[in-house]
Amino acid sequence: MAEYETHDYDVVVIGAGGAGLRAAIEASAMGVRTALVCKSLLGKAHTVMAEGGIAAAMGNVWKEDNWKVHFRDTMRGGKLLNNWRMAQVHAQEAPDRVLELEEWGALFDRTKDGLILQRDFGGHRYARLAHVGDRTGLEMIRTLQDHAVHRGIDVFMECTLYRLLTEDGAVSGAFGYWRQNGKLVLFRAKAIVLATGGVGKAWKITSNSWEYTGDGHGMALDAGADLIDMEMTQFHPTGMVWPTSVRGILVTEGVRGDGGTLRNNRDERFMFRYIPDFFRAETADTEDEADRWYVDKKNNRRTPDLLPRDEVARAINAEVKAGRGSPHGGVFLDIASRRSTDYIKRRLPSMYHQFIELADVDITKTPMEVGPTLHYIMGGVRVDADSAQSTLPGLFAAGEVAAGLHGANRLGGNSLSDLLVFGRRAGLYASEYAKRVSKMPRLDDRQVDAAASGMLAPFERSEGENPYAVHSDLTETMHELVGIIRTRAELEEALTRIRRLRERAERVGVKGSRIYNPGWHLALDLLTLLTVSEAVAMSALMRQESRGGHTRDDFPKPDPEWGKKNVVVRRRDGHLVLRPEPLPEVPAELRPLLGEDKSSGKPAFEPVAAASAKE
Amino acid sequence: MADVRMKVWRGDATGGAFVDFTVPADEGMVVLDVVHRIQAAHAPDLAVRWNCKAGKCGSCSAEINGHPRLMCMTRMNTFEPGEEITVSPVKTFPVVKDLVTDVSFNYEKAKTIPAFRPKPKEADGTRRMFQEDIDRVQEFHKCIECFLCQDVCHVIRDHEENKPSFSGPRYFVRLAALEMHPLDTNDRIDLARAKHGLGYCNITKCCTDVCPEDIHITDNAIIPLKERIVTRTYDPIAWALRRMRGKPAEAGVGEPEPPSA
Numbered sequence: 001m002a003e004y005e006t007h008d009y010d011v012v013v014i015g016a017g018g019a020g021l022r023a024a025i026e027a028s029a030m031g032v033r034t035a036l037v038c039k040s041l042l043g044k045a046h047t048v049m050a051e052g053g054i055a056a057a058m059g060n061v062w063k064e065d066n067w068k069v070h071f072r073d074t075m076r077g078g079k080l081l082n083n084w085r086m087a088q089v090h091a092q093e094a095p096d097r098v099l100e101l102e103e104w105g106a107l108f109d110r111t112k113d114g115l116i117l118q119r120d121f122g123g124h125r126y127a128r129l130a131h132v133g134d135r136t137g138l139e140m141i142r143t144l145q146d147h148a149v150h151r152g153i154d155v156f157m158e159c160t161l162y163r164l165l166t167e168d169g170a171v172s173g174a175f176g177y178w179r180q181n182g183k184l185v186l187f188r189a190k191a192i193v194l195a196t197g198g199v200g201k202a203w204k205i206t207s208n209s210w211e212y213t214g215d216g217h218g219m220a221l222d223a224g225a226d227l228i229d230m231e232m233t234q235f236h237p238t239g240m241v242w243p244t245s246v247r248g249i250l251v252t253e254g255v256r257g258d259g260g261t262l263r264n265n266r267d268e269r270f271m272f273r274y275i276p277d278f279f280r281a282e283t284a285d286t287e288d289e290a291d292r293w294y295v296d297k298k299n300n301r302r303t304p305d306l307l308p309r310d311e312v313a314r315a316i317n318a319e320v321k322a323g324r325g326s327p328h329g330g331v332f333l334d335i336a337s338r339r340s341t342d343y344i345k346r347r348l349p350s351m352y353h354q355f356i357e358l359a360d361v362d363i364t365k366t367p368m369e370v371g372p373t374l375h376y377i378m379g380g381v382r383v384d385a386d387s388a389q390s391t392l393p394g395l396f397a398a399g400e401v402a403a404g405l406h407g408a409n410r411l412g413g414n415s416l417s418d419l420l421v422f423g424r425r426a427g428l429y430a431s432e433y434a435k436r437v438s439k440m441p442r443l444d445d446r447q448v449d450a451a452a453s454g455m456l457a458p459f460e461r462s463e464g465e466n467p468y469a470v471h472s473d474l475t476e477t478m479h480e481l482v483g484i485i486r487t488r489a490e491l492e493e494a495l496t497r498i499r500r501l502r503e504r505a506e507r508v509g510v511k512g513s514r515i516y517n518p519g520w521h522l523a524l525d526l527l528t529l530l531t532v533s534e535a536v537a538m539s540a541l542m543r544q545e546s547r548g549g550h551t552r553d554d555f556p557k558p559d560p561e562w563g564k565k566n567v568v569v570r571r572r573d574g575h576l577v578l579r580p581e582p583l584p585e586v587p588a589e590l591r592p593l594l595g596e597d598k599s600s601g602k603p604a605f606e607p608v609a610a611a612s613a614k615e
Numbered sequence: 616m617a618d619v620r621m622k623v624w625r626g627d628a629t630g631g632a633f634v635d636f637t638v639p640a641d642e643g644m645v646v647l648d649v650v651h652r653i654q655a656a657h658a659p660d661l662a663v664r665w666n667c668k669a670g671k672c673g674s675c676s677a678e679i680n681g682h683p684r685l686m687c688m689t690r691m692n693t694f695e696p697g698e699e700i701t702v703s704p705v706k707t708f709p710v711v712k713d714l715v716t717d718v719s720f721n722y723e724k725a726k727t728i729p730a731f732r733p734k735p736k737e738a739d740g741t742r743r744m745f746q747e748d749i750d751r752v753q754e755f756h757k758c759i760e761c762f763l764c765q766d767v768c769h770v771i772r773d774h775e776e777n778k779p780s781f782s783g784p785r786y787f788v789r790l791a792a793l794e795m796h797p798l799d800t801n802d803r804i805d806l807a808r809a810k811h812g813l814g815y816c817n818i819t820k821c822c823t824d825v826c827p828e829d830i831h832i833t834d835n836a837i838i839p840l841k842e843r844i845v846t847r848t849y850d851p852i853a854w855a856l857r858r859m860r861g862k863p864a865e866a867g868v869g870e871p872e873p874p875s876a
Contacts, residue, residue, distance in 0.1 A: 041664070042722065043760055044672045102742055105731035105796065107749045107756060114743030132753065138671065139756055149722075150730040157722075180711055209666040243643020249669045354669055357688050359643065468655035512660030515627065516712040519659025 002452035004175070004184035009035040009154075010434040011427070012174060012189040014161050014216065017045035018137075018419030019399030019426070020195030021144035022097075026427030027193075028151045032434050035187060036148065037156040039179065039211050043145045046197050046209055047419065050137025051252035051350065052121055053129025054420070055413030056094035060115040062126035062297065067091040069125050072593045074414060075586075076278070077123040077308045078378070078407020079548040080563060080594070081229065084586040085385035086405040090414070090421050097420035098130045106143040108132055120257040123308040123411040125282070126297065127257075134252050134350045140416060159185060161215070162524060163451040164192065164223035164395065165444060171223065171394035172441030175451040179521065182514020184452055188443060190434035193426045194220060194381060194390075194397040195419075201471075201525070202533045203374040204479035207239055207250040213525040214532035216401035220381045221531060221571045225392040228403045228566040228581075229379035230532075231539035232549040234410055235484050237262075237312035239373025241330035246358045248373040251333065251351060253412040255368075256305045258347045259294055260335035262316070263367065264324035270331070271304035274315035279307060310409040310548050313372040317484050320371065330371030336364055372484060376415065378406040378549055379539070382568065385584075387429035388422050394433060398426035408548020458523040464509025467523040474501050474529060482537050487553045491541040498537060502530045535576055539567045542578050619691060621649050623661065624703035627712045633701060634658075640691070646702060647675050647686035650714070662713040670827060673761030677714050678703045683763040683825045705766040721762055724782040727810065728789055733798040744797050755792035755836060757828040760785065764822035764832060770815045781812035784822035784832050791836035794843070808844045813837070 011027040013020045016038035024036040038045065057070040070091035075082050098116065102108065108130050109117040120127045132139040148155070161176035165186075173188040196216030200208025221227055238251040256262070264270045272290075275283045283304050284290035290303035305312070316331050326332050335344055341364040345352050348363070355361040355368060381390050381397035383404060388396045399419045406414060458464070481494035505527055510520045545559035546552050565580040586594065619640040622633040638652040647665055654661045666672040668687045675686040679702055686702070694700055708716035737743055764784035770777050790807050793799050807813045820833045830836070846853050 040666055040674065041718065044666045044674050046666070048672045048759075049667045049669065099742075103733055105733075105793075105799070107744070107753055107796070110744055110746045110749065114745050115741060132756070135671070135757065138759065142756065142758075142760075146725070146730070149726055180715075180717075209668065209672075211666065244641050245644045245648045246668075350671065357670065358645070358690070466655070466659060468659060472655070510659070516662035516715050517660045518654060518662060522659070 002184055002449070002456060004186050004448070004452065006186045006188060007035065008188045008440055009033045010189065011035070011191045011193065011430045012037060012187045013193040013195055013427070014174065015045065015195035015197060015399070015401075016042055016155070017047035017195060017197055017399065018140055018144060018416060019423035020045070020193070021141070021148050022420050022423030023193045023195055023398055023427035023430070024153050025144065025148050025151060026424045027431045028148075028153050030428065030431035032431045035154045035156060035189075037159050037161055037187065039158065039160050041157050042155055043141055045141065046211060047137045047141045047416070049207070049209070049250065050140070050416055051134040051250065052254040052257065053119055053131030053136045053413050054094070054098055054140065054416040055121065055124060055128050055411065056098045056130055056417055057091060057126075057128060058095045058098065058116060058118065058130070060111055061118045065126040065128060068593050070094070070128065071590070072595055073124050074405070074411060075407070075594055077411040078409055079558070080407065081232070081547060081566070081583065082407030083385050083404030083584055084590060085584065086422075088590065089385060089425075090405055090418060093421045094417040097417065097424065101140060101143050101420070104143050104147045106139050108139070119254060120294070120306065121412045122253050122256070122306040122312070124413065125302070129257070129413040131254070133346070134254050134348050136416065160521065161187070162219070162455060163447075164219045165447050165451075166223055166392070167441045167444060169393065170441070171392055173443060174219070175448060177455060180516055182517065182520070184455070186443075186448060188440055190437040190441065191394045191396065191430040193430050194395065194401050195399050195423065195426070196401045198377045198400040199529070199532045199536070200374050202474060202478045202529045202536070204475040205239065205248040206374040207236060207248055208374070214528050216397060217380055217535070218528035218531045220390060220392070220395065220397065221535065221569065221576070223392055223395065224571065225390040225395055226382040227380060227535060227569040228382045229408070229539070230377070230535045230569055231543050231567060232378035232408050233374060233536065234309055234376040234378060234549045235313040235372040236375035237309055237316050237372055238333055238370035239375075240359065241326070241369050241371040242328035243359060249354070249358070250373065250375065251368060251370050252348070253306075253309075255333060255335055255348060255351060256303075258335065258343075259339045260333055261303070261305050261338065262312070263332045263334055264319045265326060265332075266324060268324075269305075270319050270324070271307065271312065271315060274311060274318070275304050275307070276311060279311070283307065308409055308411060313484060314551060316370075316372055326369040328369050330369040332367040333370045334367035336366055376400060376410055378408060378410055379403045379536075382566075386425070388426035389429060389433070394437070396426040396430045398422040408550065455524060458508060458510040458520055459514070461507060461509035462511055464507050465504055467505070467508040467510070467519055467526055470501055470504045470508055471522060471526055471529070474498070474526070474533065477501070478533055482533070482540060485551050485553050486540050488541065491537050494537045495534065495541070498530055498534050502527075505530055535569045538576060538578055539569060542567050542580065619644070619649055620700070621646075621653070622699065622701045623650065623653060623714070624701070625658075625661070625713050626710065628710055631710070631713075633703070644691045645687055646679055646689040646691065646700070649691065650686060650702065662711070662715040664715055671759060673759030673827075676705055676761045676763050676766065678705060678766075683766045685761060685763070685827050688827055705762070707766045707768070707772045708762075718762055720778060721760070721765060721783075721785060724786050725789070727782070728786060728793070729801045729803055729806065731793055731796065731799055732801040734800050742798065748797050751835060752792050752795050754830055755788045757830055758785065758788055759828060761827060763825045763827065767821045767825045769819070769821065770812070777812070777815065781815050784816075784837070786811060787813060787816070787840060788830060788832055788836045791840055794840065804840075804843050804847050807840050808848070813840055813844065
């Protein structure tokens with residue numbers, strides 16, 4: 001039996017990005033013993049990379065804005081596949097969460113009146129994103145980090161949790177290892193909050209860091225919790241495409257929010273050709289109107305450059321396929337010809353810096369080259385809308401690892417607000433749950449032993465294949481076959497390949513010691529990534545329609561019947577089992593806010609997706 | 616494209632040495648890309664920290680040809696063809712393995728800085744601050760905690776014995792950010808001198824030179840803090856005013872006597 005150390009806590013929060021930090025702060029404020037466990041050093045989580053801002057209907061710039069408009073934008077952006085209650089709670093509570101950051105020392109950019117300034121972003125009717133230049137995530141994570149440090153929360157840095165333990169149908173702990181010394185560690189807990197982020201490292205071109213290996217998705221599935229909407233993956237339309245080595249790194253939507261426009265190699269502002277019916281009434285159809293909208297929102301409609309991300313990503317994909325792309329396989333994003341040098345440097349300092357340093361491109365003089373990059377997964381752990389509890393008692397989830405709020409497509413800016421709103425709720429309800437559990441759960445030694453021996457197994461195969469090679473093949477597979485545009489044949493091929501890759505992953509070997517050994521870490525992460533990839537491909541195969549982040553070339557239109565269902569994934573007897581289940585219905589009093597009438601029998605929208613992809 | 620060669624320090628707390636690696640080159644590569652290629656092809660157990668790969672998280676600090684830099688923001692085409700390139704762990708902190716060091720010193724120092732404590736809200740329940748009043752603090756908030764300023768600071772780089780009484784440039788920036796925050800009411804000036812060792816700094820600006828975020832650490836954070844300490848400690852008028860207004864000194868730090876007039 002392997003050796004390990006044991007820690008007892010009421011609430012263990014896994015992940016220290018925005019959601020994890022906010023959850024831990026709330027749990028600690030509730031007076032329960034709280035641990036915060038993270039894979040990286042504190043303050044380095046993926047939240048730090050968020051650029052544009054936090055969406056919250058504070059009405060500082062447009063007093064017409066309120067939670068109802070934000071709710072509507074979120075639901076419509078998500079192609080109505082959202083959990084309506086999460087969208088409501090999110091829109092209602094986001095302003096308070098932003099103001100709370102200010103109470104903890106955050107310094108947002110200001111309006112002329114001295115209030116928090118808000119910027120335009122895709123899919124948001126009004127300028128709504130509280131921001132700090134284009135480094136909002138850094139401000140948010142540092143504010144939360146400092147606040148958590150001063151609360152005296154126990155932080156376990158560079159510690160990876162890999163398996164959840166259960167007892168009597170409820171969560172009882174988590175098992176993993178210290179990255180620095182490779183020793184095994186067990187957390188016994190009454191409640192656990194998953195705040196582990198996303199799954200981007202399954203794809204080749206991604207804006208995500210090494211941490212995004214789907215740990216929470218995989219652990220929840222293996223412990224018996226439900227996942228939903230795993231086919232809903234977001235390709236951010238604007239990632240860097242050149243040089244090769246920086247391909248995928250994010251270019252904030254704030255560039256378009258602040259006046260930048262997309263052009264093809266014929267200098268056309270092509271987005272005007274890709275306005276779907278669903279958004280036609282609210283989108284400018286001439287360049288003049290679009291440009292006037294930046295200064296006069298009352299009398300003009302929004303520029304199509306700021307359609308939701310799924311629409312823009314598909315449009316760019318179609319332009320490139322039609323031969324109208326930029327030299328390195330993207331399109332042009334031009335702010336140089338539209339805004340002054342001073343304005344660009346003040347509003348977008350980190351974009352300016354990133355392009356000068358990494359691509360020798362001065363964005364105040366030259367257009368950027370951009371293309372889609374895997375950025376976010378809307379799918380994840382199925383949670384109760386109010387409490388953030390999963391279908392497994394004692395297991396909570398918040399942030400990207402949880403599903404429901406964003407439906408089929410997330411609006412920019414809604415992620416940081418999601419982290420705050422549902423991070424707080426997960427921490428709150430996990431604490432309340434833990435208080436109701438009278439004593440520490442018993443541990444099942446067999447589960448611990450099985451987890452430990454599985455984690456150490458790669459060391460017994462020092463001659464096995466290199467895990468980096470298997471990971472590289474997985475990312476190629478997902479990129480080629482489970483990308484922006486999908487077909488049945490390709491998804492089936494992906495599943496065949498994923499199963500073969502799993503056989504290889506189970507035989508990979510690890511050299512060296514357990515001390516800070518990235519090869520070993522990857523060997524373990526690979527198995528999780530394969531589980532997540534399989535869930536995504538199977539869900540994508542099941543949903544026979546196109547909606548939001550999921551586009552099927554063989555089912556190019558949305559199907560009203562599918563629009564009422566989530567694809568649910570569970571692990572049963574070792575296998576992934578999928579089932580469509582009904583979506584919670586929007587109550588009558590909120591339906592008018594959505595601004596469309598589904599009873600006409602007409603599809604609510606016609607995506608440009610598949611039709612244009614065939615060009 | 617041609618191959619690239621790089622010498623990477625490998626070892627642990629007990630010692631180590633540079634190891635030569637050669638991997639295929641690619642357009643626009645940065646040092647971190649080369650390190651990743653080495654990991655994937657030759658040394659899967661090569662320890663390195665990284666996250667964002669875009670200069671935003673401050674994880675991949677190292678010494679490249681002896682200069683403290685972020686590996687993700689150091690492009691390979693900044694070296695002469697054939698130039699020898701070495702990558703080693705930051706020197707100021709103890710090595711864990713290869714390029715990874717134990718930076719817990721910094722997290723311990725962070726705990727000792729008194730928290731932000733805002734003044735009451737405006738009568739209308741809002742917080743009003745003007746952009747020009749927060750510009751200088753926002754500069755400090757750009758800090759990505761790469762700890763390169765800590766690495767290069769000679770007060771601790773070559774003097775382990777100074778570490779208990781010196782917090783380093785990163786935390787002077789943090790102190791300055793709090794002290795200049797328009798809403799904050801806590802007083803950390805005496806603490807900056809007595810506990811964080813601001814007096815050890817003799818403004819050689821090494822920290823400013825290596826900051827990847829171009830924060831003017833010395834000019835905008837350290838010197839203004841030093842000025843406040845001087846005012847507090849040696850200016851009799853300021854001392855008398857403080858006494859009259861009754862603003863207490865930090866608990867646990869003895870208030871210095873005013874100089875005799």
